[in-house]
Amino acid sequence: MKKIMYLIMLPCKKVTELIEKRSLVGLSFKEKIQLHLHKTMCDACTAYQKQSKKIDELLERYIHTSDTNNSGSYQNHELKQKIINNLS
Amino acid sequence: MPKSDTAIVMQSWVEAFSDKMYLWTLYKTNSKETAEDLVQDTFLAAFQAIEKFEGKSEPKTWLFSILNNKIAEHFRKAYRNPTINESDRNVDTEVSLFDTFFDSDGNWKKEQRPKEWHRDEGNLLDNAEFINVLQGCLRKLPNNWFAAVQLKYIEKKRGELICQELEISPTNFWQILHRAKLQLRKCLEVHWFKN
Structure with missing residues (x-):
């Protein structure tokens, strides 16, 4: 009985793992059902999935945003000198 | 390009782009040391491969494409060899x-x-x-x-x-x-x- 319950109702730890797997490589049919069933009964994992997606969006935009717009005043003379010395 | 000319061109690129490249790398790697190393590596690689740069793209674009490869390579290494x-x-x-x-x-x-x-x-x-x-x-x-x-x-x-x-x-x-x-x-x- 416990085994059947496990098959139907995965523990939250496993479910959060599936949520990350989903966004990276996708889920099998069985995993999709397991995830869906679990979420219908678990507010915490539903919230986790929402937040996980939000973090994905934030990181994706963060990593592709250039932060060099405000570099006008930034000068790293030491580094420049090091590079120039290396090249000659 | 004679070697001395190459050096002059490279020097002007260092002056023009190294700060931007450093900040860009710092933003991604979160580490000053790593950022300095990667920018230095990039200019070294550019210097050695200058023959391949035929002015088809902007120098800045070319340098950043080398830099971005270096950054990705850095993370691959960091992932594989903690x-x-x-x-x-x-x-x-x-x-x-x-x-x-x-x-x-x-x-x-x-x-x-x-x-x-x-x-x-x-x-x-x-x-x-x-x-x-x-x-x-x-x-x-x-x-x-x-x-x-x-x-x-x-x-x-x-x-x-x-x-x-x-x-x-x-x-x-x-x-x-x-x-x-x-x-x-x-x-x-x-x-x-x-x-």
């Missing part, structure tokens, strides 16, 4: 990470159950305070977890492809991302969304 201390730390981090969040049955501990975030204010990435929090949380990740996060988002590739390049199993990769995400989510919640 230093010995780091991997020791990971075993501990891993065990205590799961123990922090989940009970012995693998379900959320009562006080750890995620609840909806209500704090939501337009474009968070325009908010310098939030960027600070995000960078602080990223810095707390173990090296190879951070590398996995960067690799996932930098290259905009399907997971399988990233794993092929890293010669690792996809399972390993998304399990590391899972741990990184759990830690990052908690950190952002504590330092931002709960406020």
Whole structure:
């Protein structure tokens, strides 16, 4: 009985793992059902999935945003000198 | 191009672009040392490959394409070879990470159950305070977890492809991302969304 319950109702730890797997490589049919069933009964994992997606969006935009717009005043003379010395 | 001319051209590129390249790399790697090393490597590589640069693209574009390859290579290395201390730390981090969040049955501990975030204010990435929090949380990740996060988002590739390049199993990769995400989510919640 416990085994059947496990098959139907995965523990939250496993479910959060599936949520990350989903966004990276996708889920099998069985995993999709397991995830869906679990979420219908678990507010915490539903919230986790929402937040996980939000973090994905934030990181994706963060990593592709250039932060060099405000570099006008930034000068790293030491580094420049090091590079120039290396090249000659 | 005679060698002395090359040196003059390179020098002018260093003057014009190295600051931007440094900031760009610092933004991605979160480490001053790494950023300096990668920018230096880039100019060295450019110097050696100057013959291949035929003026078809802007010097800046060319330099940044070399730099971005160096950055991705850096994260691949960091992911594959966490230093010995780091991997020791990971075993501990891993065990205590799961123990922090989940009970012995693998379900959320009562006080750890995620609840909806209500704090939501337009474009968070325009908010310098939030960027600070995000960078602080990223810095707390173990090296190879951070590398996995960067690799996932930098290259905009399907997971399988990233794993092929890293010669690792996809399972390993998304399990590391899972741990990184759990830690990052908690950190952002504590330092931002709960406020």
